[in-house]
Amino acid sequence: MTDWITTPVEPELLRGALDTERTERGGLLPHRLPAWVRRQYPDPGLLGAAAKPSGVRLVFRTGARHLELDVHVTRTRYVGGPATEGLFDLLVDGRPVAQAPADGGTVYGVDLSTGAATVVPGPPGTVRFAELPAGEKTVELWLPHGEQVELLALRTDAPVEPAPASGRRVWLHHGSSISHGSSADSPTGTWPALAAATGGVDLVNLGFGGNALLDPFLARTIRDTPADLISLKIGINLVNLDLMRLRAFGPVVHGFLDTIREGHPTTPLLVVSPVLCPTHEHTPGPLAADFSGPAPAFRATGDPAEAAAGRLTLTVIRAELARITAQRAATDPHLHHLDGLALYGEADHADHPLPDGLHPCPAGHRRIASHFAALAFGPGGPFEQQSAGA
Structure with missing residues (x-):
């Protein structure tokens, strides 16, 4: 019989969250947006995306061989889609050791064809890991990137203490559902978690499905968040929602960058344009769900001819981001640009097509991560580690 030690789940055990909230159950709910943003703009889509803890993990030192974590998860399931369960990934001293889902949980059902939503409440569950390597070690327990996770209780068979600072650089990345981790x-x-592991950095993932929209409150959040490296992947959601025209896009990008530079005047800042998405390369939004095939997919509903009048497509956005960053880099040597087609272009799409026309498959995430790690963290990249005295 295991002699369990219960350790309160406190914010100091968490990495990758910007805020936490105590729940009615007495649990801890991680947030990837600060409370003032959640009050200022309580949009359900934004808050739902930010509550899914992509990149958030428990990190602690322990000699434990057995570990249990009580949680209450809230899963989103789409009508006609698979009934998937998110995984918790366990790393020991940086090496993957095990994966497990949580049982129980509440299911939030969404019918994309009608917009109707249902909520089926469920009980808390437990994630269990056994036979961890012996000896003192650093344990990282990464939370599911696509489920809201309320942390209720941590039990181990040896004492737990917060891990000391890693000494690694902190990389803050902002982007859309692809950065969030969809699929x-x-x-x-x-892909951000994979690239961070290759680059040897600590990730703060501010990728929000459907919500990389150049919102001013997001620029202020990035401005006020400590980071050694910052990247912004801009474009796809603006086209998806048909949110603005070219006349507005340029000034909004400038304003977003201006705000970030108020808090990070010399931090390496990488602007990444959209990866290949044939749906929106030359066709404006808005985006619509397409149920004509065997599985839900997406299609663009705009008129390609209207790009000449200022409606945004991915091709238009790539050209404008290249122009803006080149203009600003003349007086900002720490600002850099990366063409998203270098991360996922025609050849990558041929190898790993987008299953729903919008999001990469797991192999596509690995391909994007590999390219980003080489181009950003590799020799000559904007995030390359500089040696002391360099």
Whole structure:
């Protein structure tokens, strides 16, 4: 029989969250947006995306061989889609050791064809890991990137203490659902998590499905968040929603960058344009769900001819981001640009097509991560580690 030690789940055990909230159950709910943003703009889509803890993990030192975590998860399931369960990924001293889902949980059902939503409440569950490597070690427990997770209780068979600071650089990345991790097979399988592991950095993932919209409150959040490296992947959601025209896009990008520079005047800042998405390369939004095939997919509903009048497409956005960053880099040597087609272009799409016309498959996430790690963290990249005295 295991002699369990219960450790309160406190904010100091968490990495990758910007805020936490105590719940009615006495649990801890991680947030990837600060409370003032959640009050200022309580949009359900934004708050739902930000409550899904992509990149958030428990990190602690322990000699434990057995670990249990009580949680209450809230899963989103789409009518006609698979009934998937998110995984918790366990790393020991940086090495993947095990994966497990949580049982129980509440299911939030969404019918994309009608917009109707249902909520089926469920009980808390437990994630269990056994036979961890012996000895003192650093344990990382990455939370599912696509489920809201309320942390209720941590039990181990040896004492737990918060891990000391890693000494690694902190990389803050902002982007859309692809950065959030949509269709990745696990929380450490999202392309930002994979790239962070290769680059040897600590990730703060501010990728929000459907909500990379150049909102001013997001620029202020990034401005006020400590980071050694910052990247912004801009474009796809603006086209998806048909949110603005070219006349507004340029000034909004400038304003977003201006705000970030107020808090990070010399931090390496990488602007990444959209990866390939044939749906929106030359066709404006808005985006619509398409149920004509065997599985839900997406299609663009705009008129390609209207791009000449200022409606945004991915091709238009790539050209404008290249122009803006080149203009600003003349007086900002720490600002950099990366063409998203270098991360996922025609050849990558041929190898790993977008299953729903919008999001990469798990292999696509790995391909994007590999390219980003080489181009950003590799030799000559804007995030390359500089040696002391360099």
